[in-house]
Amino acid sequence: MAGTRRTHRAASALAALAATFAILWAGPVPATALPADPPFSVSDDITDRAGVLDDPSALQSDLDALQSEGGLQLFVVYVDSFDGQSGAEWVEQTYDESGMGGNDVLLAVAVQDRAYGMWTTGDSGLREADLQRVQSRDVEPALSDDDWDGAVSAAATGLQRQLDDPAEDSGGSSGPMGDGFNPFGSFFSPFFLFALLVFGLPIIGKILRHFLGKRDKVTVPPPIDQQAPVMSTKSTDQLRQEVASALVALDNAIRSSGQELSFAQAQFGEQATRQFTAALESARGRSAEAFRIQQELDVARGAGRLVEAEERARLAQILDLTAAADAELDAQEEEFARLRDLEANVPQFLASLRTRIQEVEERLPVARQELAGLTATHPRQSLTSLHDNIEQAPRLLESAKGFVTTGEQHVDAGERPSAVAAARAAEDALGQADGRIEMIMSARAVLDDAVASLDTAL
Structure with a gap:
């Protein structure tokens, strides 16, 4: 029993460390600097919003060959972030919004999230085991090496291989694939975990994970009948x-x-x-x-x-x-x-926003003092996003004040719908400013918890 509990604790620790490594890979990025792309309608074969592909035109020939020889239309999308969704959720919604079906296959990669997903339907002739094998054998190795162009070519080659030899699978279901499934992969491998443990970097990753508020969960839905x-x-x-x-x-x-x-x-x-x-x-x-x-x-x-x-x-x-x-x-x-x-009630709402802006402004000196204390005891690299937040918060508060003033002017002019739009903009700016200050105020507790987690994992 004791051995089993130790095994579970070790597995949990490794899982926590693996989650932090996704952020360490990307480096310290301020919360506001991470572009997020919600699901959208895809029209081109290759869409590179992340700007990571070296030569999309050269990759088009791989996609054309797959379509002419295998009858599959592969669509590839690279974005920076899946906007808080898992790769499985994001790729399914994008597939639906794009009106895809039949022989279409969608591969989507979020570079900053270190996440991806593939989606197709049973009409494509692929089984669930086929797509899972393409992911594990072809796509994931390229993504793990940051070979973005290679992942596209590998996906096209792997899909063609499965069409040519469908009997070759990894032991998955041999029956027909469901009409919608979303096998989801992460970029983590034993080599990454080994490096993570050796170099002991999870503290920075955990801080950034907390500040960015990103936690991409791996979810694979059960079969339709379940x-x-x-x-x-x-x-x-x-x-x-x-x-x-x-x-x-x-x-x-x-x-x-x-x-x-x-x-x-x-x-x-x-x-x-x-x-x-x-x-x-x-x-x-x-x-x-x-x-x-x-x-x-x-x-x-x-x-x-x-x-x-x-x-x-x-x-x-x-x-x-x-x-x-x-x-x-x-x-x-x-x-x-x-x-x-x-x-x-927009006049009263604007008045309440002015009060809230003043309250948040009063927290700024305390936040600056707290950040100064953290700077004295922690490496500046681990506090990069906090320094960005303390610079952005005053600008956001000034923006909120400007929107409130604009809203009050619209109220005086009898233009209440315009006043509502200004009030909502002020509320959003104020919320962002307050959130950045709160990140600074809670950073010490996060750092202490990260150190304790690392000790437990080691």
């Missing part, structure tokens, strides 16, 4: 009826939300409604995918080649898509309701 066990209690006819109702309801919701967005843009402007616009586009993409699946089911049913188990899985996928789209729209409608409530 994802939604409630479906097993319903007949196929019931699922068909639910899907029909859900598709109609979603279509109506998208129409209604489109009208709501037009009214909100006229009232508050396009800047204040950008998130709703993005949510509406995402919901439309999910709706299009759901209707596409339904159409494929209708065609297969009419041709007499539809297996019930497959149909139930596809129907469950449609319900998942419609539920996710509805949730996106509902969240934004709640935000519009808050904007309208704020419009009625």
Whole structure:
């Protein structure tokens, strides 16, 4: 028993150290300097928002060869960060928003997050074991060496190899792949962990991990029948009826939300409604995918080649898509309701913001004193982001004051929607300033905890 507990503790310590190494690899980066890309619609074969590919045009030939010889269309996306999502979540949403399907395969890499994901559907002819083997054998070694161009070529070569010899797998499922799966990989390897333990760098990594607020979790969803066990209690006819109702309801919701967005843009402007616009586009993409699946089911049913188990899985996928789209729209409608409530009380809200700005300003001298104490006892390299924060906080507070003044001017002019937009901008700037000061004030506790964790791991 004691040996088992020691084994678990050691495994936990190694896992914690591995998580910190992702940030150590990137070096000390201020929280505001890490670009984040939410899921978006991909149109080009190769999209390099991170600027890490040396010669995308040379890689295009690998993708063209895969399409002409293997019939697969590989899309590759490089970004800096997955915006707080796991690689699995990000790549699935991007796949859906891009309207991909059929023979499409998407590889997405977040360079700063040290995370990636691959996604396709059963229509591509690939099984889950096929894609997992391509990841572990071809993609991950290149990414671990920061060979960004090589990872693209390796993915294309590995996919073609699996198509040529599908019997060659790593012992995974030999049955058909589910309609949606997301095997997710990280860049960590035993060599990285060894180097991490030898050089003892986790303290800096843990500090930066805390300040950046990034924790990319590895999540691989269970098979569809385990994802939604409630479906097993319903007949196929019931699922068909639910899907029909859900598709109609979603279509109506998208129409209604489109009208709501037009009214909100006229009232508050396009800047204040950008998130709703993005949510509406995402919901439309999910709706299009759901209707596409339904159409494929209708065609297969009419041709007499539809297996019930497959149909139930596809129907469950449609319900998942419609539920996710509805949730996106509902969240934004709640935000519009808050904007309208704020419009009625914007003078009081602006006054409260001035009070809060003054309170945060009063914390600045204390934060500077705390940072000075930390500088005297810790290497400056480990405090890089804190020094950046103490410089940015006053600028953010000045920005918040300016937005409050602008909002008050709009109130005096009778332009309350514009005052609401200014108030929201002030609230956002104030929140960022307060967050940066809080990071400084809590840094000592984080450092002490990091030292204790390192001692335990060693």
